[in-house]
Amino acid sequence: MATSGNKNINAKLVLLGDVGAGKSSLVLRFVKDQFVEFQESTIGAAFFSQTLAVNDATVKFEIWDTAGQERYHSLAPMYYRGAAAAIIVFDITNQASFERAKKWVQELQAQGNPNMVMALAGNKADLLDARKVSAEEAEIYAQENSLFFMETSAKTATNVKDIFYEIAKRLPRVQPAENPTGMVLPNGPGATAVSSSCCA
Amino acid sequence: MATSDSSSSPSSSSSGTEFADPNPSTDPETNSERVQSQLESMNLSQPSEVSDGSTRTDYSGGDDQDEVASANGNEGGVINGGLVHEVVAGASGGEEIDASLRAENPVEMEAGEEPPSPTSSGYDGERGSSGGATSTYKADDASEDEIREANVDGDTASQHEAAWLPGKRHVDEDDASISWRKRKKHFFILSNSGKPIYSRYGDEHKLAGFSATLQAIISFVENGGDRVNLVKAGKHQVVFLVKGPIYLVCISCTDETYEYLRGQLDLLYGQMILILTKSIDRCFEKNAKFDMTPLLGGTEAVFSSLVHSFSWNPATFLHAYTCLPLPYALRQATGTVLQEICASGVLFSLLLCKHKVVSLAGAQKASLHPDDLLLLSNFVMSSESFRTSESFSPICLPRYNSQAFLHAYVHFFDDDTYVILLTTRSDAFHHLKDCRIRLEAVLLKSNILSVVQRSIAEGGMRVEDLPIDRRRRSSTTDQGQDTVGPEVSVGTGGPFGIWHFMYRSIYLDQYISSELSPPVTSHRQQKSLFRAYQKLYASMHDKGLGPHKTQYRRDENYTLLCWVTPDFELYAAFDPLADKAMAIKTCNQVCQRVKDVENEVFLQGASPFSW
DSSP: OOOEETTTEEEEEEEETTTTTHHHHHHHHHHHHOOTTTOOOOOOOOEEEEEEEEEEEEEEEEEEEESSSGGGGHHHHHHHHSSSSEEEEEEEEEEEHHHHHHHHHHHHHHOOOTEEEEEEEEEEEEEEGGSSOHHHHHHHHHHHHTOOEEEEEETTTTTHHHHHHHHHSSSSSOOOSSSSTTTOOSHHHHHHHHHHHHHO | OOSSSSSSSSSSSEEEEEOOOOSSSSSHHHHHHHHHHHHHHOOOSSOOGGOOOOGHHHTTTTTTSOOBOOOOOSTTTTTTOOOOEEOOOOOOOOOOOHHHHTTTTHHHHHHTTTOOOOTTTOOOOOOHHHHHHHHHHHHHHHHHHHHHHHHHHHHHOOOGGGGOSOOOOTOOOOOOOOHHHHHEEEEEETTEEEEEEEESEEEEEEEEHHHHHHHHHHHHHTTTTTTOEEEEEETEEEEEEEEEEEEEEEEEEEOOOOOHHHHHHHHHHHHHHHOOOOTTHHHHHHOOTTOOGGGTTTOOHHHHHHHHHHTTTTTHHHHOOBBBBOHHHHHHHHHHHHHHHHHHSSSEEEEEETEEEEEEEEEEEEEOOOHHHHHHHHHHHHHHGGGSEEEEEOOTTTTTTTSSEEEEEEESSSEEEEEEEEEETTHHHHHHHHHHHHHHHHHHTHHHHHHHHHHHHOOOOOOOGSOOHHHHHHHHHHHTTOOOOOOTTSSSGGGGGGGEOOOOTTTTTTEEOOOTTTTOSSSHHHHHHHHHHHHHHHHTOOOTTTTSSHHHHHHOSOOOEEOOOOSEEEEEEEEEOHHHHHHHHHHHHHHHHHHOOOOOSSSOOSSSOOO
C-alpha cells in the first residue's frame, strides 16, 4: 500500500508474468540500469527498492520481482497482498505469455487490492521481427480491463523508466481510510465502549 | 550361481554375495524374456561394433566435468552376445534380497546364446568376469582421463571449480546418441508411472521411453513383493532408489561404491524435496500421470552443481560440514549476532562462504542436519538469481521437515559470503531484512568480511605445514625405507609422503580437509583421491563387517590410512611408497595439529548440531 507523508510515498510494487517474460530484466534496468542477455531464472522473489521523483512527490518503490516458475504461483498472493501497484509483464514474441498475463490480471482483479494501479508491459519490444502479440490487441485488452499498457524493452531501455514513472504518477495521493502501516490499537474511551458493547 | 534354477551359468558370476534363491520364480522363461527386453531397450552403452578407440576423443568435448565412458572394446561381446546382468540386491542386508531378478540370471544367459541383435548390446561389451575386467577398466579409465586431460588440462591444475560451468549440458542428446550412452555416470529421476522428471544428460522428454523402461524394471520387481537395489552389468552399476512415487536411478561405471551411489541418489532426492517439499507426493496421488518437470523449471544448475559436488565435496559422503578457518573471536562475534537473530523468532541463521560455514545458529531445540546444510548451500550457490538482490524464497529442509516450506531470506555480502535466514513465517521478510542489516553492521565494524576474504585466499590447513622432524626422517630413510628417499618426499606433499588428510569430528558433525597440494592438484587427481576416500569410508562403515577402527591400505596410487575413534575419524592419503610406521606417526601429528587449531577450524560452542 502506498503511504504518503511529506510528499514521500512508499509504494509496494509487484511484477507478475510468465517465465522468461523479462520481469527481472525490467527491474534490473530500472534499478541498476543493467541488462544481461541471459538472465537466470528468479528463485522465489527478489526484493529491490528504488526512488523516483515525480512532479509533486518522491515515490519510493519497494519492488517484488516474483519468479514466473509454476511452482511459485501459489506464493504470489504473499507478494501482491497489500501492493499499491503491479506490473504484469508478457513477452511480445510469445503468445502464451500474453495469455498467462491475462490470468494474472484476472487474479489481481479478484484477489488484489481494489485500488491497485495495474500496468501491462509488453516486453522485448526490440524484437519486432519475432512479434506475436500486436500492440493493438494488448492495448484493447488493457483498456477493457482498465490497465495502462506500454511496450517496453529492458534491452534497449525503451519505456522502462516511463512505465514506473507513469505508475508513480497514478498512485493515489490521498490514502483511503484504512491504515496502511498496520492496525493501530485504539485506547481511547470510545474504543473501549465499542469493544465492550461488542462483547456484550 | 546359487540359484534354484537348473541351467548352469556359462560364465561364473563374480559376485561373492550370492544368496540362495529363497523365492524361485515359477515362470522364469517368461519373466526373463521380459526383463531382457526391458534391459535391451535401455541400450546402455554403445553397440560394440561402433566401439573403437578412435571415437573416444570425439566426446571428450573439452569439458572437464563430463564423464565419457571409454568404449569398452569388443571383449566378450562377440562370444556372449546376449544379455548378462547380475543382480546384487540388498548389498548390506538380507531382507532386501532380490529374488525374482536373480532367479532369472541363468535363463538370461541362455538367451544370450541366441544371435545378438544389433541393439541388444547394451551390456554385451561389459561381459566377462570382473576379475579380468578390473585391469581393463583401469587401463580404460587412465586413457580416457589422459584424453580429457589433453583437452582441458590447460587449467585443471588450478582450482576445481575454475573449469566447471553450472547448468545442464548436452540437452540435444538422447538414449539413441552414442555420446549419451558413453557418459560414465547418469542420474535419472522419474515418476512411478515412468514419466521423466530429471536426467543429468539429454532432454527429459526425449528420454520418455528410457524412463518407462526403468520404471518397468522397478515395478516388475515390486510386483513380486520385492525391491531392486542394484544391478551389476560388467563394469556398470545401476542403482535404484524408490521414494514413494519418485524413482531415482544412477547408472555408473565410475567404480564408486554402491553405498555412495545410493547416498548420491538420496542427496539428489533431498535436493528435489528442498525445492518442492514432500507434498509433491500428493500430486501423484491425485494424478498418477502427473508431469513434474515444469515444477522443477529453472533448477538445472542446482542439480548439475550437486552432481558435480559428488566428485569434489567430501561433505557428500562424510555427512558433516566444514568451516572456513577464522580467528576464534571473530567466529564467536558472528555467532553471537546470529544467535540474537534466532532469539527474535528466526529458526536458523547462517553466515556462509561458498560451501563453508563462517558461523551459524539455530533456535532452541532446532537442529540442522549437515545434509540439509549441504543441499541448502548448493541451492543458493548455484542459483545466480540470489546474487542480484535480496531474495525471499520458500525452501524445504528435507531432514528438518520434509513436508513443509520454510521461508529463506538470502543476501550476498560479496561474491562468496552470504547470509541465509530461515523462518516459518511467510510475512517475516522485513524483519529478516532488518536482521541482515544488523548483522552487516557488525560484520563491517569488526572487519569480518575482509578477514573472511583473506581466509579464502590463504586457504585452510596444508600438509606442508605439518611439523617435520628432519632428523628422524633422514634416519628412517637410512634404515632402508623402501625406495623413498628424501628427494622424493620433498616437494611432494607433506612430511613422510603425506598428500592429503580429512579429519571429521564426530561430536561436532564437522570435518576439516587439508588443501590440495602437489602432487594432487588437477581435478582428475582430486576426483581419483576422493573416490579412494569414498571406498575407504564405505569399507570402514560397512555394516556387515565393520565398524572398524583402523585401516591401512596400499595400492599403486596411494597409501591410505584411516583411523576411527568415538571422537573423530581421520582419513589420510600418502605417497604409495610411504613407510607405514611413519605414516601412523604422521597421522598422530595431524590429529595433534587439528587439536591445536580446533578453535579456528571448527565452529565451537554451538549447541550440539544433531541430537
